Amino acid sequence: MADLGTAWPWLSLILLGAFHGLNPAMGWLFAVALGLQEGRLRAVVEALLPIAIGHAASTGLVAIAIGLLQLAVSRELLLLLGGALLLAFAAYKVATRFRHPRWVGMRVKPHELALWSFLMATAHGAGLMLVPVLAHLRPASAVPALATAGHAGHAMAAGSSIGSGLAAVALHTLAMFLVMGLIAVVVYQEVGVEVLRRAWINLDLIWVGALALAGLITLVLGLWAL
Amino acid sequence: MAVWRPDPTFYPSPRSAMKAPPEELAFVVRINPNGDSRPDAICVVDVNPQSSTYGQVVGEVEMTHAGDELHHFGWNACSSMLCPNAPHPHVERRYLVVPALGSSRIYIVDTKPDPTRPKIVKVIEPEEVADRAGYAKGHTVHCGPDGIYISALGAPDGDGPGGIFILDHDSFDVLGRWEIDRGDQYLHYDFWWHLGYDTMVTSEWGTPKMVENGVQGDLLLEGQYGHRLHFWDLRRRRHVQTIDLGKEHQIALELRPAHDPTKSYGFVNTVVSLNDLSSSIWVWYRKNGSWDVRKVIDIPAEPAEEDQLPDILKPFKAVPPLVTDIDLSVDDRFLYVSCWGTGELRQYDVSDPFNPKLTGSVHIGGIVRRAGHPAAPGPLNGGPQMVEVSRDGRRVYFTNSLYLPWDAQFYPDGIRGWMVKLDVNPEGGISFDPNFFLDFGDQRAHQIRLQGGDASTDSYCFP
Secondary structure, three states: OHHHHHHHHHHHHHHHHHHHHHOHHHOHHHHHHHHHHHOOHHHHHHHHHHHHHHHHHHHHHHHHHHHHHHHHOOHHHHHHHHHHHHHHHHHHHHHOOOOOOOOOOOOOOHHHHHHHHHHHHHHHOOOHHHHHHHHHOOOHHHOOOOOOOOHHHHHHHHHHHHHHHHHHHHHHHHHHHHHHHHHHHHHHHHHOHHHHHHHOOOHHHHHHHHHHHHHHHHHHHHHHHO | OOOOOOOOOOOOOHHHHOOOOOOOEEEEEEEOOOOOOOOOEEEEEEOOOOOOOOOOEEEEEEOOOOOOOEOOOEEOOOHHHHOOOOOOOOOOOOEEEEEEOOOOOEEEEEOOOOOOOOEEEEEEOHHHHHHHHOOEEEEEEEEEOOEEEEEEEEOOOOOOOOEEEEEOOOOOOEEEEOOOEOOOOOOOOOEEEEHHHOEEEEOEOOOHHHHEOEOOHHHHHOOOOOOEEEEEEOOOOEEEEEEEOOOOEEEEEEEEEOOOOOOOEEEEEEEEEOOOOOEEEEEEEEEOOEEEEEEEEEEOOEEOOHHHOOHHHHHHOEEOOOEEEEEEOOOOOEEEEEEOOOOEEEEEEOOOOOOOEEEEEEEOEOOOOOEOEOOEOOOOOOOOOOEEEOOOOOEEEEEOOOOHHHHHHHOOOOOOEEEEEEEEOOOOOEEEEEEEEEEEEOOEEEEEEEOOOOOOOOOOOOO
């Protein structure tokens, strides 16, 4: 019972990582295109790391923000705020019809690819989708953060809280990286981009549904905790 | 609005687009040359050979004003929506974006739910383009991965510079001028891109004042019309290189880059040489990180008697070929060349772009030739002009009017509009479909767009 209780946030992080890796807009398709343009698998593989780094940076910022907020506000308030933010963001995505940055071309250097991935993940709210899990991931030592007197305690709590957040991001990104890499290589080597015509279901819709669902879960968790 | 699968007319690569099913409808611009109150229209033509109305106009939508002079047009979205850097696979290929070369209006025409009954859903007035982009006389439309690109011949006062402006994919609002740094570019006509190389190419015709009253003989003889190509960084919207084809090669028009995004070459035509009235086709190609060109096809003028010629050509005692449109098949194998003056449509095998081989030719119309068609013995006037190739490369369609003020100079007896279709032998060779001759009567026809896409619409990010 206790095992399951501590395992589910990590399992969720892995599943969300796989979901993000699955989305062509998060990077695998770009890796395939770069490979096809150069005509070698190596270009596919070389694109994966910068894309993962950009994704990790985007979700990492959210994790750090949550870690810091945990010091300042109560868990309930954090969950309520996070839930509201997620729902608002989902509504924003629908209202703006899934716009995203369009500045990048097809010939990209690794740092540009990482920046592209960062912007795509941010614009899609990939990090925000992790908010309920991140808010839940609260190491025992960080619980009495506000109650602990003195700077040392505060810093320790902050470090611990951010540390578990970053561990969460690392796990999430690893899952994303593996799924993205697997799809990219299989599509490049075996399946071909022809598959897009049939298999590219409207992930924007599922995505916004996931954002809204994450928002609702966070809100309910927050209300439950009140 | 929400769809679950990508639009079935989007193909990731030219290779997969070649396997597209045959088109069943074509959209064709119809222009009223008579100066009366009848507006121009987009006609819907049945191109399904199994249909009882094959080769006939089965629907149309008239514009809201008369005297627009519709010319070129394009789709709101196409296969470039699948590009991985800015993917938007779940928008629909649905709206035709129709700029008017005469009035500078832009019509947005909805082809759904019934493509034979298209409707105008928005009219962009010239003032909006002038205020937001500083341009007038919209011409070529291309569906880009990040917006709808439209070229413009010049500024609202009739001078230059011409350039490109962007429409929003969803709202069709004019977002503004595309160029951040135009370098020495002043004249404008066509544009297209190499998505795999982040490169845009633009060509040169003339400013509105130089073209709207017909070709100006003095400007032409001075070599004032366009004769340069411009290469741009598509992403940074900056001019990077100019290539001069030579002042004697006047009017550089249609740009047909290879559809395969890994290839870095394309074709452009020049209309008339000041040396001998010939037309030429050139290849641009990438070499050591910059662009170069080479002339690969020369089409000579044909001798003629003075009394067979319109006034503008009498002194030369020859008919220039006046190559005014070219089109490259989706597999980059065949280049189709419209000789509007001599009344010939040629097919070249350009598998090796530097060594084109003439593989087919048909005659119809022409300033002197006036050749007929199996279904219309003739004499016919006008000549092969706007040419469109089906995605599978098996069918070619073309119409016979160029541009009203220029039609009047080269075909002063008044063009009767028609549209015809060729069948293509996959190994080379073209012939008229004897069952397809669409007579537009005293109206004229210009650009053709095929339902679901064609060889001069879609661009691809995957080879």
